[in-house]
Amino acid sequence: MRKIVLSCISLMVFWVANAQYNKEHPLVHTYSIVAYDPETGDLGVAVQSHWFSVGTVVTWAEAGVGAIATQSFSNPAFGPQGLALLKTGLNAEQVLEALIKSDEGEAYRQLGIVDASGLAASHTGAKNIPAAGHLVGENFAVQANLMDNDKVWPAMAEAYKNAKGPLAERLIVALEAAQAAGGDIRGKQSAAVLVVSGQPTGKLWLDRKVDIRVDDHAEPLVEIRRLWEVHQAYEYMNKGDLAVEAGDFVAASELYEKAEDMFPDNLEMQYWHAINLANTNKMSEALPMFKSIFKKDEHWRTLTPRLIKNGVLNVSDDQLQAILAQ
Structure with a gap:
């Protein structure tokens, strides 16, 4: 078995080493971070660039x-x-070495890798446009090129080490620190954050815990931060929906309320909170909410009776009419 595994690895390295060099690689000069969360096993990568x-x-x-x-003259x-x-x-260091050795354009490349054990590795080719460099820390690596100054990637590393919260939050904090230190000398245009779970489930929609992109924006990190907050609120909404499916309307109301607290002006979050208040026979609380929602958008009134047939709204005829009368 060991011989078979070693043979497979050798074939993989041979495949990479013989991949044809393509000079038409995107010029993605940027700063990024790859990281592993030892508490959850989550793995993540985040980036910002003046590139679409x-x-x-x-x-x-x-x-x-x-x-x-x-990145840099990127080899996708x-x-x-x-x-x-x-x-x-192979671990992160071995993979990085194999990829770099395979590429005749390695001097123009910048590459960061973290593996599922938390080992990180990074490479900055000699022909990266300065300021360019990288740092490898415990469970993470940061890399940057075409920066305003050489303080950018150290600022990322320090910010990440001191950040708190879920992995996506700490990745965003690192990007924000890079921008505050000077960032890309050309400016800002796009950003992305991707976090996956430590243990694969075989279900991509569960394994990808955070997948947020801003493709073209005057302030991509501001927008990434906003979308991350929306993402967290909708995580509560999703859990609330699952509670509804299970018939646990009390839990659903609590989850919807948490989402609404994060975005109090979001009509959808208000609506499902009101629906679940009605489902738990808290009509005195639900009716004023329905009144406010219907006043702002009549479509929610039209939708409400349609929820009866499939049991999403579980109220009597009299209660339904009271809701629609708001």
Whole structure:
């Protein structure tokens, strides 16, 4: 068995080493971070650049495997190839070495990798446009090129080490620190955050815990931060929906209320909170909410009776009419 595994690894490295060099790689000059959360096992990568849709080129991650950032004169093949090599049992350092050795354009490349054990590795080719460099820390690596100054990637590293909260939050904090230190000398345009779980479930929609991209924006990090907050609120909404499916309307109301607290002006969150108040026979609380919602948008009134047939709204005829009369 060991011989078979070693043979497979050798074939993978041979495949990478013989990949044809393509000089038409995207010029994704940028700053990024790859990281592993030892508490949850989550793996993540985040990036910001003065380049359109940077997340489609730089960020790669797979649950239980690793996370990769490929940038500068980017070789996008490093993403899928690197993840494939990690699956063979090679660690981050070994995969980085294999990828760099395979590429005649390595002097122009910048690459960061973290594996599922938390080992991180990074490479900055000699022909990266300065300011350029990287730092490898415990469970993370930061890399940057074409920066305003050489303080950017150290600022990222320090911010990440001191940040609190879920992995996505700490990745965003690192990006914000990079921008505050000077960032990309050309300015800002796009950003992305990708976090996957430590243990694969075989279900992509569960394994990808956070997948947020801002492809073109005057303030991509401000928008990433806003979307991350929306993401967290809708996590409560999603859990509330699951509670409804299970018939636990009390739990659903609590979850919807948490979402609404984060975005009090969001009519959808208000509406489902009101629906579940009605389902738990708290009509005195639900009716004023329905009145406020219907006043702002009549479509919610039209929708309400349609929820009776499938049991999403579980009220009597008299209660339904009281709701619609608001």
